[in-house]
Amino acid sequence: MMHWLTDPFTLAFMQKALIASLIVGVVCAVLGCYVVLRSMAFLGDALAHAILPGVAVAFLIGANLLAGALVAGLIVAVGISYVSRAGTVREDTAIGIFFAGALALGVVLISTMGTYAVDLTHILFGNVLGVAVADLWISGGLGAAILVAVLVLYRELLIVSFDPILGRTLGLRTQALRTGLFLMLAGTIVVSLKTVGVALVAAMLVTPPAAAYLVTKRLPAMMGVSVLVGVVSAIGGLYASYYLNVAASGAMVLVATAIFVLLFLFAPGRGVLWRVMVR
Amino acid sequence: MTDLFEINDLSVGYGSRLALEHVTLSVAHGAQVAVVGPNGAGKSTLFRAMVGLLPIRGGEILIHGQALPAGGNVIAYIPQREEVDWRFPVTVFDVVSMGRHGWRRRLRPLSRSDRQVVLDSLERMGIAGLSQRPIGQLSGGQQQRVFLARALAQEPHILLLDEPFTGVDVATREMTLDLLGGLRSLSVTVLISTHDLDLAASRFDEVVLLNRRLISAGLPSEVFTADHLREAFGGQMVVIEGKSIVVDQCCGGHEDLAPGPERRDS
Incomplete structure (x- = not known):
């Protein structure tokens, strides 16, 4: 009688999709906590779009798309960190410059390809049902490295995120940690590329941690609840995709968004409606 | 050697302008020193340079005759206003535990002795009962006590407090003064900056009078002379029937008296 739960995953491509989605759900949810707490959502979105030229070049020379994305993501992450380092250019300005420039380069490169529309759609919105085994290895390895x-x-990340001045007086290398966080963010986006695509990865980075923030008061708990929300969204999105025949990436993000809205309204102590009801 | 802490010919600046020039100073081990001077005199600049937040343009800072190590637990510093995100998901205990960072090994949980230091620090500041409270739910005075407790948990040789008596409630002010008394038995050297010249004269062993350069340092009775005060405070001081009165604009308001880089120092 539980066949409707297990049926989808008798298919090989759905099994691969499930593994890919779980990796994305977990890695985005953990790193996303820093994205939310350090107000790096714009950076996450920008980095996601900035990997486009890497993907395009990889496609043109026949290399693995994720490898191309990783190279582009790392270059842009280091570039933004370096340009905004000494305060000569504001961080959001630096992000805007790199983001737009790299995105434009990506569009120009992709427009030289014959299958422009189809490829761009897959890059923008993911194609989790078409994930290859090689992609799983890259995503899994990169995701594991980021979690470690x-x-x-x-x-160190807790201290420099909460109180950078303490970090500097303790002798922590705050600039190196910041660049490291940017690089981890670039890696997370590459992990998510095939599953949710560059246009929606920001949602998987921001929404589960934001939902978790509403019901927790310490960072480890926030990360735990965020992972739970991320995993439920990933699996829920796959079921919706299978039974309703809709795009998996969009469905995943919608599940996460629905969880956030529910918690925003009803979270004990902090929910908007919860406070009205208790009063 | 009795001098724990020496500053030789120190110059510090923001951008192209120097906020402190050629300051030379030595502080005895365990002494409690008040740093006073008008707005923009470089009090905060001195502290920020000491903890490595500002680059030193010239001169040196020595501890036990050696150059100040970058970071670590030698100096604990509490800025005038904590620039932390009060909505961050950390509890009071978490914040005070951060003070143990320099003592801990990577990937190890808080050891029993580290935990005890944290609990003692909370107890000493009278906030043990708040240890599981999220940091965002505290009053201003309680927040300052959390940062004092964290500085204690660092077990520093030198404690720098930037304007700890500005904008806090009476209970926190008394608690801070009690803490300074308790630190004498631990031989922690304390430097605080303050606008309260009475307090500086009555509660501290030594006073340092600054106005972008060192004007005088030593016992309060030696430092607080009419000539020195006139030199430091200039137009802000009047002499009435032989008694000096300092008209000091504490903390904002008359920033035109402190132009340029000094503005950051208020």
Whole structure:
């Protein structure tokens, strides 16, 4: 009687889609906590679009698209970090410059290809049902590396995110940590590329942590709840895609958005309607 | 050597302008020193340079005759206004635990002795009961006590407090003064900046009078002379029947008296 739950995953492409979605759900949810707490949502969105030229070049020379995306993401992450480093250019200005420039380069490169529309759609909105085994290895390895880095640097990232002045007086290398966080963010976007695409990855980075923030008061708990929301969204999106025949990436983001709205209204203590009802 | 802490010919600046010029100073181990001077005199600049937040343009800072190590637990610093995100999901205990960072090894949970230092610091500042409270739910005075507790948890040799008595409630002010008394038994050297010259004269061993350069340093009775005060405060001081009165604009308002880089120092 539970066949409707298991049926989709008897298919090989759905199994690969499930693994890819879970990796995205977990990695985005963890790193997204820093994106939300450090107000880096714009950077996340911009980095996602800025990897476009990397993907295009990889496509043109026949290399793995994720490898191309990773190279482009790392270059842009370091570029933004460097240009905005000494305060000569504001961070959001630096992001805007790199974002628009790289996106334009990506569009120009992709427009030279014959299958412009189809390829661009897959890059923008993902194609989780078409994930290859090689993509899973790249995503899994990169995702694991990012999670290990978050764990190893947990205390340093907490201190420089909460109180940068303390970080500097303790002798922490705040600039290196910031660049490191940018690089992890670029890696996370590459992990998400095939599953949700560059246009929607910002939602997976921001929405689950924002929902978790509403019901937790410490960072480890926030990360835990965020992962839960991310995983539920990923799996829920796949089911919706299978049974309703809709785009998986959009469905995942909508599930996450629905969870956020519910918690925003009803979270104990902080929900808007919860406070009205209790009063 | 008795001098714990020496500043030799120190110059510090923002951009192209110097906010402190050729300051030379030595502070005995365990002394409690008040740094006074008008707005923009470079009090905060001095502290920020000491903890490595501002680059030193000239001169040197020595501890036990050696150059100040970058970072670590030698100096704890509490800025005038904490520039932290009060909505961050951390509890009071979490924040005070950050003071133990320099003592801890990577990937290890808080050890029993570290935990005890944190609890003692909370106790000493009278906020043990708030330890599980999110940082955003505290009053201004409670917030300052959290940062004092964190500085204590660092177990520093030198504690720098920038304007700890400005804009806090009476209970926190008394708690801070009590804390300074308690730190004497621990031989922690304390430097605070303040606008309160009475307090500086009555509660501190030594006074440092600054106005972009060192005007005088030593016992309060030696430093607070009419000549020195006139030199430091200039037009802000009047002498009436032989008694000096300093008309000091504390904390904002008359920024035109402190142009340029000094504005950051208010």
